[in-house]
Amino acid sequence: MISAMAIVPDDGTVALPDDPxxxxxxAKYIDATLTENLNAQLGFxxxxxxxxxxxxxxxAETG
Numbered sequence: 001m002i003s004a005m006a007i008v009p010d011d012g013t014v015a016l017p018d019d020p021x022x023x024x025x026x027a028k029y030i031d032a033t034l035t036e037n038l039n040a041q042l043g044f045x046x047x048x049x050x051x052x053x054x055x056x057x058x059x060a061e062t063g
Contacts, residue, residue: 001027001028001030001034002025002026002027002028003025003026004023004024004025004026005023005024006022007021007023007024008021030049035047035048035049
């Protein structure tokens, strides 16, 4: 699982530079523990990721 976000002040009182913002990128390996935590936090029932050939899209099954 990969996420990216710009690091910018959120109070609206700081003048932002003209340069592009710094980007924070985070990657986390999807395993059984992460899947269980996602199920618990998001209220899904038995979400599971299935192995397969990469198509550039994420595949998920719900039970």
